[in-house]
Amino acid sequence: MADTYKAQLIKGKTYDVMDHVFTLGAERDVKKSVYLYLKDNEQFECKLIKEETEGEGDGSKDGGSKDDGENAKESTASATPKIYTESELRGMTKAGQEAIISDLGGDPAAFKNADERIAFILQKLGE
Structure with a gap:
């Protein structure tokens, strides 16, 4: 699975960049290039959600990091x-x-x- 890149406009009403029109508060999936362009922009909140590979999650029952659980919640929440x-x-x-x-x-x-x-x-x- 590939990593997922998300961007959300947190300041202003709309923002048009690289064929994406962002509206305030609406999180959107973006390409890596858009993510890299916006990640340092103070008007945006950008997230990189790393996907686990098949073997990575199965063998580590107690070795999983706290961050993995948070990312799973973010993926579920963004579907709504x-x-x-x-x-x-x-x-x-x-x-x-x-x-x-x-x-x-x-x-x-x-x-x-x-x-x-x-x-x-x-x-x-x-x-």
Whole structure:
């Protein structure tokens, strides 16, 4: 398994870098190059989640580090998408809404206006 790189905007509303549009508080999976670019930026919180190889986790019952358990929790928590309210979505820019639509598996170009984008996001999050 490969390592996972994550980045989350913690200051500002949106940030567009290397074909990624980050919105405040939304954690996204990123490529290693984006991770390396953003890891020293004070507006971002970046995480590197190391994946265990098959033989590594089986033989060490008492030798596992505390950090491995924390990483497992982070992976589980990041699988749950952030729930947005309609007012939060209305306060976002078009780029921010489109980033969420992309994260939910939709095509941002398919929506004509903010109302359609917001309706799609709320519908997907309600499923």
